[in-house]
Amino acid sequence: QVQLVESGGGLVQAGGSLRLSCVASGHTFRNNVMAWFRQAPGEEREFVAAISRSGGTSYYGHFTQGRFTISRDNAKTTVYLEMNSLKADDTAVYYCAADTDRSDGSSDYRDYDYWGQGTQVTVSS
Secondary structure, X not given: OOEEEEEOOEEEEOOOOEEEEEEEXXXXXXXXXXXXXXXXXXXXXXXXEEEOOOOOOEEEOHHHXXXXXXXXXXXXXXXXXXXXXXXXXXXXXXXXXXXOOOOOOOOOHHHOOEEOOOEEEEEEO
């Protein structure tokens, strides 16, 4: 069983930055592929970014366009999402997810076994 706790969301003006964190427990963190998804009201869950077990490879949703960076600290069992140049369209609940089976990232939410409770990101225009 993996527990994931996100933090770092909030209200920010367009053009601003936020850094989300997700602390994992209950499983050997370095064995998990980690990812971020987001979901806006009335929309489907959308892939944001994923990072391989070692942190050597990362994957991004097309909309991130170099604005977002995913990283992980295996010693701290934490994955981060640095978000810059935020837009109103980035407003959503952001979820951390863990995949205990794969070695590479996936953009398909069905591949992920565990989810955090989500953290709200609101970007005002």
